[in-house]
Amino acid sequence: MTTGPIPNSTAPTGNSILLDRTRPFPERVAAAARAWDEGGRSPAALVDDRAYFALRCWQLAAPERGEQLGAPTAAFLGQAYDAFGGSTGWGLTLRQRAVCACHGDTWRLENIEICLGCLRYLCYQLDGPCCEGAEIVG
Numbered sequence: 001m002t003t004g005p006i007p008n009s010t011a012p013t014g015n016s017i018l019l020d021r022t023r024p025f026p027e028r029v030a031a032a033a034r035a036w037d038e039g040g041r042s043p044a045a046l047v048d049d050r051a052y053f054a055l056r057c058w059q060l061a062a063p064e065r066g067e068q069l070g071a072p073t074a075a076f077l078g079q080a081y082d083a084f085g086g087s088t089g090w091g092l093t094l095r096q097r098a099v100c101a102c103h104g105d106t107w108r109l110e111n112i113e114i115c116l117g118c119l120r121y122l123c124y125q126l127d128g129p130c131c132e133g134a135e136i137v138g
């Protein structure tokens with residue numbers, strides 16, 4: 001088991017709403033989609049960097065959770081995906097490397113997971129949960 005807080009050398013980046021640890025991740029997604037919609041669907045209100053990685057992993061895991069995403073959220077996710085470069089951008093992202101917060105090992109993003117509580121990268125070797133009640137996707 002992990003004891004104490006996991007050190008995190010690189011702070012998560014991306015849409016600040018999605019990085020707000022005080023709310024569950026699905027609430028953050030809904031709030032980000034709302035802010036984007038109410039702000040005239042500006043590309044500036046979309047998501048990039050680590051927040052996008054988390055968002056995309058969360059989206060891809062939705063069927064596993066038996067979840068149907070609502071129309072505003074689906075529109076937001078579609079726009080964010082396009083702005084991120086679609087399948088090309090996503091493919092390039094998956095080949096980038098990141099350091100896991102649990103051991104400090106370097107992994108390709110396609111082989112790493114992310115905690116939807118704190119948005120830290122975690123490798124499969126993590127023994128035990130990261131944040132209480134948070135889903136780990138990737």
Ligand SMILES: [Zn+2]
Pocket residue numbers: 100101102103104105122123124125126
């Ligand atoms: Zn690790």
Ligand SMILES: [Zn+2]
Pocket residue numbers: 115116117118119120130131134
């Ligand atoms: Zn966490």
